[in-house]
Amino acid sequence: MQSHCFSRSRQPILNDMPRKPSHRCLTPRCRNDKAPRNNHCYACLKRQYRHRHKMRDAWQHLKDNSKRRGIFFDLTFEQFESFCVETEYLHKVGKSKMSYSVDRIIEEKGYTAGNLQALTLSDNSKKENERRRAKKTLIYDWTTRWATVTKSIITPLNESVI
Numbered sequence: 001m002q003s004h005c006f007s008r009s010r011q012p013i014l015n016d017m018p019r020k021p022s023h024r025c026l027t028p029r030c031r032n033d034k035a036p037r038n039n040h041c042y043a044c045l046k047r048q049y050r051h052r053h054k055m056r057d058a059w060q061h062l063k064d065n066s067k068r069r070g071i072f073f074d075l076t077f078e079q080f081e082s083f084c085v086e087t088e089y090l091h092k093v094g095k096s097k098m099s100y101s102v103d104r105i106i107e108e109k110g111y112t113a114g115n116l117q118a119l120t121l122s123d124n125s126k127k128e129n130e131r132r133r134a135k136k137t138l139i140y141d142w143t144t145r146w147a148t149v150t151k152s153i154i155t156p157l158n159e160s161v162i
């Protein structure tokens with residue numbers, strides 16, 4: 001065909017090479033190799049799985065992050081699921097200040113059942129600021145000229161508890 005001849009003249013080297021079956025992942029712009037017996041690479045398959053199972057993804061995300069941040073995590077998927085259903089967490093999670101985030105009511109307890117509440121991101125950062133301020137109380141004794149840092153008790157934010 002004439003059109004074929006035209007393309008061959010434009011790209012002579014590519015067209016003369018023998019056609020090999022592609023080992024590349026089928027996702028557009030992904031340059032990884034395919035996983036065995038799959039059309040996509042491991043990274044894309046994982047992304048697809050997480051997109052299909054959003055609740056499990058959110059749970060795994062929380063688990064991974066708490067491990068990275070060194071926070072105690074003892075929450076089964078079923079417990080997290082009931083928390084999500086109660087608070088409609090998945091519908092309101094995001095990056096704006098009114099989006100929900102998972103908050104530990106008592107920070108030291110970590111992510112455990114019964115210690116979770118859904119706070120908006122702005123409320124959560126307010127709580128964190130409050131906590132930091134409470135932590136850094138400096139008491140200066142004029143008679144001995146010693147300054148001591150006291151750790152005051154954290155007061156829970158009652159008004160933002162949902």
Ligand SMILES: [Zn+2]
Pocket residue numbers: 025026027030031032040041042043044045
């Ligand atoms: Zn891929």
